[in-house]
Amino acid sequence: MDRAPQTPPQPQRPRQSPPRPAAALSTGAVARRLGVSPTTLRSWERRYAIGPARREPGRHRRWTPGDIARLELMCRLTADGVPPAEAARAALGGAPGARRAVESGPPATPGGPDALPLGAVRPECRGLSRAAVRLDAPTVAELLEAALGENDLVTAWEEVIAPTLHAVGRKWATAGERYVEVEHLLSWQISAALHRIRPLPEPPRSPPVLLACVPGEQHSLPIEALTAALGQRGVSARMFGAALPAEALHDAVRRTGPRAVVLWAQSRTTADPPLARSLAGIEWGLRGARTRPALLLAGPGWGTDVRGPRTERLYGLRSGLAVIEALARPRAGTGEAGAEPAAYGS
Missing domain, CATH: 1.10.1660 (Multidrug-efflux Transporter Regulator; Chain: A; Domain 2)
Structure with a gap:
């Protein structure tokens, strides 16, 4: 009896798992x-x-x-x-x-013709710029709080706040008198957010760091950020803000005996080299053990050619913090302040 031809076994297809839903x-x-x-x-x-x-109840x-x-x-x-x-x-x-x-x-400009020229930035910058252009102060404040709450201050400044500020400046420079109100609103909200950062308790009997803008200089946000960052690290700081008169700055140095003076100049027209030299020459203390402050020149107004005893050029928030913290760190076995500022690159 003939057997019916057997059909060769078919290879089993692997089971395909259902596609996973996107997170x-x-x-x-x-x-x-x-x-x-x-x-x-x-x-x-x-x-x-x-x-x-879709929404799931209770979630x-x-x-x-x-x-x-x-x-x-x-x-x-x-x-x-x-x-x-x-x-x-x-x-x-x-x-x-x-x-x-x-x-x-x-659109030719991402976000429309009124959008700020941000380039390749984090999404938080775009949201902050949109709210600033709309003059939406509550949203600007909320986004700044989120940026400072989810990042350390230096990262929030370098990756969210500063790029948005620079974009506002570029837009203002190319649009005549337009967008001045955007810059003012954004700057005010940034300053308010920085002032809400509570500093750590200061070490007892610790010489402070003084921070001020040169006379005639109104742009103080960068050293406001530096002051807030120093406070977060427990470094004693005294901030005097914009356009401090030269005589008042000299008096503050003599009265406090600071470890360092940070002097900010936004432009070449406000930078004051004679003032810087006079501050670097102030001394206090007993004869034979006189002390001078370290002078730290910050801001694009100073250029790169910085000379003088105990004088250093700062180039950014992160590196500037490193310089100041090195100065504030006591030398091993002494209780005295750290090395000369020129020993630390910025």
């Missing part, structure tokens, strides 16, 4: 990614129903890639000047006029 993000993570504040996202959800498509909001894509569209439309209600309708599938504005292609 959903929290409201805070989405806000950081888009460069807006969490309050703005919650406001959009409440006013325009542009929120997560925080979770945004899927599709939800985030709608928010990105709304951010772009509002940056181009589309009213938020119309931008929300477009992002949710309506408002064909707004959609045509999107489909016509990206």
Whole structure:
């Protein structure tokens, strides 16, 4: 009896696991990614129903890639000047006029013609710049608090605050008298955020570091940031702010006997080399054991050719902190201040 031909066994196909759903993000993570504040996202959800498509009872909001894509569209439309209600309708599938504005292609400047020229920066910079251009002070304050709360002060300054400030300056320089109000609002909010940082207790009997702008210099934000960073490290500091008169600065040095004096000049027109030399020459103490402060010249106004005893040029917040902390660190086996400033590169 003939046997029926046997069909060769078919190789079994490996089971394909169902595709894993993309990770959903929290409201805070989405806000950081888009460069807006969490309050703005919650406001959009409440006013325009542009929120997560799915929500689980009793849990925080979770945004899927599709939800985030709608928010990105709304951010772009509002940056181009589309009213938020119309931008929300477009992002949710309506408002064909707004959609045509999107489909016509990206604007020449990312974020619209009024956006700041930021270049390749962290998303937080874009959110901060958008809020500043809108003169939205509450959102500016909230974004600054988030940047300072989620990063150390130096990182927040170098990667979020300073790039946004520089972009405002470039925009102002190319737009005549426009955007002055943006710079003033942003600067005020940054200063307020820095002043809210509480310093550590000062070491007892520790000579302070004095920080001041040269006479006529109104730009004090960089040394405000330096003062706040020194306070976080427990370094005794005395900040005198903008445009301190020369006589008052001399008196402050004589009265406090500081370890170092940081003198800020934003431009060549305000830098004052004779003042710097006179400060470096102030002495105090008993005859035969006289002491002088280290003079630290900060800001682009001073140039690079710095000469004089115990005089150093600072070039940035991070390196400037390293110089000052080295000066404040007692020498081994002595209780005296650290080495001459010229021994430390910045």
